[in-house]
Amino acid sequence: KQEVTQIPAALSVPEGENLVLNCSFTDSAIYNLQWFRQDPGKGLTSLLLIQSSQREQTSGRLNASLDKSSGRSTLYIAASQPGDSATYLCAVKNNAGNMLTFGGGTRLMVKP
Amino acid sequence: NAGVTQTPKFRVLKTGQSMTLLCAQDMNHEYMYWYRQDPGMGLRLIHYSVGEGTTAKGEVPDGYNVSRLKKQNFLLGLESAAPSQTSVYFCASSYSIGAEAFFGQGTRLTVV
Numbered sequence: 086k087q088e089v090t091q092i093p094a095a096l097s098v099p100e101g102e103n104l105v106l107n108c109s110f111t112d113s114a115i116y117n118l119q120w121f122r123q124d125p126g127k128g129l130t131s132l133l134l135i136q137s138s139q140r141e142q143t144s145g146r147l148n149a150s151l152d153k154s155s156g157r158s159t160l161y162i163a164a165s166q167p168g169d170s171a172t173y174l175c176a177v178k179n180n181a182g183n184m185l186t187f188g189g190g191t192r193l194m195v196k197p
Numbered sequence: 198n199a200g201v202t203q204t205p206k207f208r209v210l211k212t213g214q215s216m217t218l219l220c221a222q223d224m225n226h227e228y229m230y231w232y233r234q235d236p237g238m239g240l241r242l243i244h245y246s247v248g249e250g251t252t253a254k255g256e257v258p259d260g261y262n263v264s265r266l267k268k269q270n271f272l273l274g275l276e277s278a279a280p281s282q283t284s285v286y287f288c289a290s291s292y293s294i295g296a297e298a299f300f301g302q303g304t305r306l307t308v309v
Contacts, residue, residue: 116295128201128287129300136295174240178295183228183247184255185298187240 087112087179091188098165099196106160106191108175113153116178119185120149120160123172132173133160137180165195199223203288203301210278210308218273218304220288228291229271230255230298231263233284240287246271247294278308 088111098104108118117136121129133142133149135158141150148161158175172192176185204219220229230245242255246265260282262274271290275282288301 119298121300126303126305128302129289131297131299134297176240176298183245183253183294184230184242185240189237189239 087115087177087186089175089177089186089188091173091175091191093191094189095192095194097194097196100165100167102165102195104162104165104193106162106173106193108158108160108188110156110158110177110186112179113156114180115153116180118149118151118158118175118177120147120158121174121176123174123190125171129174162193165193167195167197169193170195201288201290201299201301203286203304205304206302207305208307210275210306212278212280212308214278215274215276216278216306217275218286218288218306220271220273220290220301221269222271222288222290222299223269224290224292224299225268226290226292226299227268228294228296229265230289230291231261231271231273232287232289233257234287234303235284243273243286278306280308282306283308 119134120132135151146163172190174190176187201222231243232240244263249268286304289298291298
């Protein structure tokens with residue numbers, strides 16, 4: 086059974102800092118990996134989708150990398166802003182099955 | 198551009214009552230999903246559908262039923278609500294099995 090872990094569970098940084106959020110998964114037979122953002126009391130907003138054949142994806146100040154063989158993905162946020170404060174979730178889609186398996190999330194606070 | 202819309206946003210039920218949660222998407226997506234999000238448990242898949250007229254069980258299906266009579270709608274039913282079903286429910290959709298998933302804003306359900 087696929088298990089997804091996100092470390093750290095919470096992170097507080099000053100504005101302007103570059104930061105890395107980590108996601109690890111136990112079964113490397115994945116189809117793709119998706120990073121989401123969730124604001125308090127809100128739904129999930131898709132940030133980046135990386136297919137298993139890709140190494141990274143970029144969108145603005147966000148860069149996600151994928152190392153399938155080692156079961157790891159990182160989300161890099163450049164020049165963090167208070168508006169980046171949210172919970173970040175990663176989710177993997179296995180080759181078999183139809184579901185996304187989610188990590189527990191990293192709660193990010195960017196202080197002005 | 199509505200995306201995925203969930204109705205209602207909040208609901209309080211008494212134990213034993215029934216209700217239906219409605220999910221509507223306007224992106225012509227084939228795949229639709231119902232997840233629940235609980236503190237410490239993350240997001241878990243309840244049921245999903247791979248197309249109009251189809252449904253399948255996810256990770257935690259007990260106590261729920263679903264229907265997909267129209268491609269754009271996916272209904273989640275609770276026949277006899279229990280306090281253990283207190284949760285935030287999210288609907289999601291995707292164009293295909295490995296495509297980006299889009300989530301609704303969630304329904305916060307409390308069963309007393």
